[in-house]
Amino acid sequence: MKKGKQRVLTLAGLLAVAVGALADPHSEGTELGKSTLGKLSSNVTSANAKSMPFYTDTPSQSSQFGSSSLFTVGTSRINSCKTEADGPDAIANQECDAVNFLAKNPYERVKVDVDENDPIISGIGEIINNAKPDEITESCGTKTTTTPDIYSTEVCNEYNLSDQKICSMGQVVDVDTKANFQCNVTQNALETVSCDKYLVLSCQPPIAGCTGSGIAVNSATISNGAYQFTLVGSALTIVNNVTAINEVTEADFNFFIAGLDRVDEFFINAIHSDNYVGIAVNGIFIGVHGRAFGGWNANATKLVQDTNYSPPHARWSDNPADHYKAETGNNLKTSEHIDLIPYLREGSNVINIKVLNGKGPGYGMVYITAHQQCPPECEETWVDQCSSYEQRSL
Structure with a gap:
């Protein structure tokens, strides 16, 4: 008998250990919350509710009560x-x-889809069908009394210390017709992002050998020592100080152009003559400047010395009758705009200048404006930080 009782006690001890092992932190927390429910509910009062943020005795929805x-x-x-x-x-x-x-x-x-036999539906129907008078208790709401005819708004405070419920954004919940679930979830979430599209401009130094005047460095020479030239920036001046009387002197101004397509200005802006100046570019005679005809004459085809007269005469055509005396009096300077770009060519070029003087010392001066574009070599690259986001939106 003693041995049998010992076995029964041992089994009871094992059951106690097994039951204790089934306990978990969540269950223990739930039990603790229920045990303190009474103490916490006593703190839910109208006075305490007024200290909560956004509390009001007259909520905007109160106008719809009843x-x-x-x-x-x-x-x-x-x-x-x-x-x-x-x-x-x-x-x-x-x-x-x-x-x-x-x-x-x-x-x-x-x-x-909720089936008509779902416990939620069937449970509510059973309560409604078995309802009896005086068994419904109102906890909150608007009450209207007719004796006396007085209206009042009552404020009630509700609290819920039930188990914690969690719903995760982006989670898909599969349910059947008999399932009870606690919240609906969305499959899409909004995300605010920012990105940029911008242009990056990378530039290298200008084209090698490009000059501001278009005349290659160290390429300009003059064929006659009596003539001189100066080239400063885009200003080119060719000068001949003549000492010979009643003679034609001339010189070739040679230069090299690299990048004629980038030369945007190359023109004669003024001529000073005493007594005549004739100009040709790359073998093409373009006109004569002199006081005899008031400045520049683009119709002249030549400037030669006519020895049939004494003193010699200047001629600007093949017709012996078309001539003037070499000495015409005072010198003449006029502003002009004679475009030379149509006569230029890529590579080697030559400007021929003839000066005819009469009795006294004379000279010829030709002023030229020359300019070439020397832009840096640049490359544009678009940086798009938004393409990955655009792909996500497809």
Whole structure:
């Protein structure tokens, strides 16, 4: 008998250990919450509620208390939230944000078919069918009394210390027709990102050998020592100081152009003659300058010395009758704009200048403006930081 009793006690001890092993932190926490429910509920009072943020005795919804149609109330709020602007309080704005979201996305929310035999439906039907007078207790709401005819608004405070519920954004919940679930979840989440598209310009030094005048460095020479030239920036001046009387002197100004397509200016801006200056570019005679005809004469085909007269005469055509005396009096300087680009060529070029003087010392001066574009070599590259986001939106 003693041995049998010892076995029974041992089995009971094992059961106690097994039951203790089934306990878990969640269950222990739930039991602790239930045991302190009474103490916590005593703190839920009207006085304590007034110290909570956003508490009010007159909420905006109080005007709808006692309404005969919840559908009318909901429709009214949907219409007002369509045009209601956000206020300074971000938390207060959440109401219309939620109303607008639900009103605009009725077909995107998860829909669940509920069978008529679902415990939720059958349970409610059983309660309604078995309801008896005086067994319904009202906890909150608006009450209207007719004796006396007085209206009052009552404020109630509700609290819920039930188990914690968690719903995760982006999680898909599969349910059947008999399942009870605690929240609907969305399959899409909004994300605010920023990105840039910008142009990067990378430039290298200008083209090698490019000059501001278009005349290659160290390529300009003059064939007659009586002539001189100066080239400063885009200003070219060719000068002949003549001492010979009644004679034609001439010189070739040779130079090299690299990049004729980038030469945007090459023109004679002024001529000073005493007594005649004739100009040819790359073998093409372009005219004569002199006081006898008031400045530049583009119709002249030559400037030669006519020895049939004494003193010799100047001639600018093949017709012996078309001539003037070499000495015409005072010198003449005029501003001109004679474009030389049509006569230029890539590579070697030559400008021939003839000067005819009469009785006294004379000279010829030709002023030229020359300019070549020397842009840096640049490459444009677009940097697109948004392409990955655009692919995600497809």
